[in-house]
Amino acid sequence: MARKGVQAHENLGWINCQEVYYVLPKGIKVLDLQYRETGYASEFTGSFDCSDDFYKRLWIKAERTLYATMRDTCIDCPNRERT
Structure with a gap:
C-alpha cells in the first residue's frame, strides 16, 4: 500500500518489448508514464x-x-552462463 501523496517509481531493470501492460489497483491515479530507451553504446553506420x-x-x-x-x-x- 502506498503512502498518501504523489509517489514516483523507476524500474532500473530493462526489458525488450513492443508493448507494456500496467495493472494498477483501484484508486491509483497515474500522472505520467515514460520509458527510457537503452542500448549498447554504439553508433548507427551504413544506410539502406x-x-x-x-x-x-x-x-x-x-x-x-x-x-x-x-x-x-x-x-x-x-562464460557468464557457466558460472
Whole structure:
C-alpha cells in the first residue's frame, strides 16, 4: 500500500518489448508514464534505401532491434552462463 501523496517509481531493470501492460489497483491515479530507451553504446553506420516501404521499415526495425539487444551479447555470454 502506498503512502498518501504523489509517489514516483523507476524500474532500473530493462526489458525488450513492443508493448507494456500496467495493472494498477483501484484508486491509483497515474500522472505520467515514460520509458527510457537503452542500448549498447554504439553508433548507427551504413544506410539502406529502396522504393519499397516494406523493406525500408524492415531495415529500421532490424537496426533498432540490434541496438536494443547488442548489450545481451556481452551479458548473456557462455562464460557468464557457466558460472
